[in-house]
Amino acid sequence: MPIIDKLYSNSNLTGEEYSKILRTTTRQAQMRELLNTVKSGGSAVKSALYKALKEYEPYLIQDLKGSFSQAENVKQLNESHHQKVGTEELQNGTERRKNDIIRWNQSSVKYRSKIEELQKDSSRKRVGNIYFSRSNNYKIGSGGTGTVYVGLKEDGTEVAIKRIIKDQQESKYFENELKHLQDLNLESKNIVRYVDLAEDEDFYYLALQLCEYDMEEYRKNLHKEEQKEKALRRIVKEILLGLKVLHRAGVIHRDIKPGNVLIGIKNSFIKVMLHFVFKVTYKLCNILSTDSGKIARPADFGLSRKLEEGRSTVHTARAGTIGWEATEILNQDAGYKQSSDIQVCQISLYNVIRKS
Template sequence: MDRFNYQDLKNEEEFLRLPELDSPSIVRYVDFAEDIHFGYLVLQLCEYTLEEYIQDHLPDDTAERTLVLKKLVKEVLCSLQVLHDQKTKVLHRDIKPQNVLIDIKGKARLADFGISRRLKQGETTIRTSIAGTRCWKAKENINEKVNTGYKRSSDIQVAGMLVYYILSGGHHPFGEDVDCEYNVLRGRYSLQHLDDDVAKDLVEWMINENPNERPTVEQTLTHPFFWTDDRRVRYLKILGNEKEAENCRNADEELLKAISKHTEGKSFSEWKNKLPSELVQKLDGKKKAYPENTLGLLRFIRNLHEHYLEDAESINLMASFPDLFGSVFSLAKERGWNSRASLKKFFSSAPQI
């Protein structure tokens, strides 16, 4: 790098030398050298930027591609977790596709800490002149030219834009070019390139225009988007034990109306026709038949796993009803059920994917 950007280079070297950044999630520092004209920062070998990888190197197989994209999202957030840790206290301030590198094993790592800053003990905000890249700035950092306040939540909003960029195959939630920052300032976004309601929920949480409403990076990693199928089924089983599902045969009209918004056109709207008829008859015959709505299905799932485990293990619920979890999660969030003690535990630890 030439002398014009020398200070940014030295700043990056300083950060990469921090013991706290010696992590598998951060691009590894190797060496630094300089002459009268240039400075040279030597980093571990990486094959692509995230931008290059998304454009030209994703798997063709849809299922494999989905898994790779989810893995990339988690790796980027794990990188940010290292920076935001209470011991590290680093704000990246320039998160964008070009500043995520993909190593030779296909792992994503945050890089380019030239304009990063470290919070002092007890600090939550750093004030400097404006920093970052156009279209990759948080709302609160766009118009202020001097004395601009940067927080962890500022990184989070931009990381949310990057999560959408990854999952959508290269699109920006606030649009492209001249309209992008205008849309960020007004909270106008589109998630049209995402079909997964759970992924949409994660992105919307992160790009919230109110910094105080955005999650911490730790909270993003516990989001249901990252849950395994087994964890999602366990969540559905617990919901099936809640009073609303237990009372599925006598649910009140207001609840049924709210549920219908999450059911129309979904794979589970006529769920009895998509499960083995002998299994449905076996459980229906024990009491009054289960209603063919979401509450009835949740109660069916609970009782199936509670009393007919062998039958339960023969059914892949996530494959039979691919949109069930997302719809039920959205309903439970809307109704405030996820804050109950029986369900709250699902959101307190980050599962592996």
């Protein structure tokens, strides 16, 4: 991460600390190591981190400067609420049930009311570390490989839960998608993030980063013409950056379309950093990143395939969605290339821009 490199180049991290952070295998693990280092490094390291944030995340810092008073008010309200809840629990003399939702780190605006309902819904269930309900009230998507519900992880993370039935065909798509989601070469802010996995007797439950919109829905929510132009330019760049991550890892998506490009809140790393290091509340961190921190990401890798070493083409039966296919795919002998993704990406973007 650029922030880590910046701290090291300015001698705010020792070589040993820098190496220890980079030895971790995931972005989340790097974040934990950096947080521990910064928290124990004193005011000088915190100051250096703040300067690095100003350089790489300036819009967050600009909002932050005028918002500490709001953070303090939110903190006081939270403390008052927790004291009240604690008193009520003692008075009732009851223990929390196993499937009670204890934490919720709010990020989503679109699905906030649904998650609030989920917290109170007695029909919800818990599988592994995931809370959700099969009620259609919480259904947020569906496709050829499963139904998607809004839910929560035990640690409070908001998630989109893809439910996949355990049969031979669907399990094949699921295993393929999971393989790509867990590939460290695809861990990027430009790719929808894998969060967790659970299963019961009949279904797999794949927990993914919760995003606000797909590309088509996002376009409909852009009202001002200047806002549309700026946002659509950004979306073009971000989708291509996502495809660049896939293609560098030798992966062909094979099902690019507006419904498989999701728009979600970014900078969860920065929000956690602000919370733990500068004592800014989670609620304020979410306020700071909601409007300015959305990013377009390719999603749904059930049909994706990895190129064999030294090859540029994948030959399989015809896949993808009719109407969203590259011209060479119509000739079934041509096979799938990385250029196939690029061409369908262009079609998707043209479709969205033409309707704007």
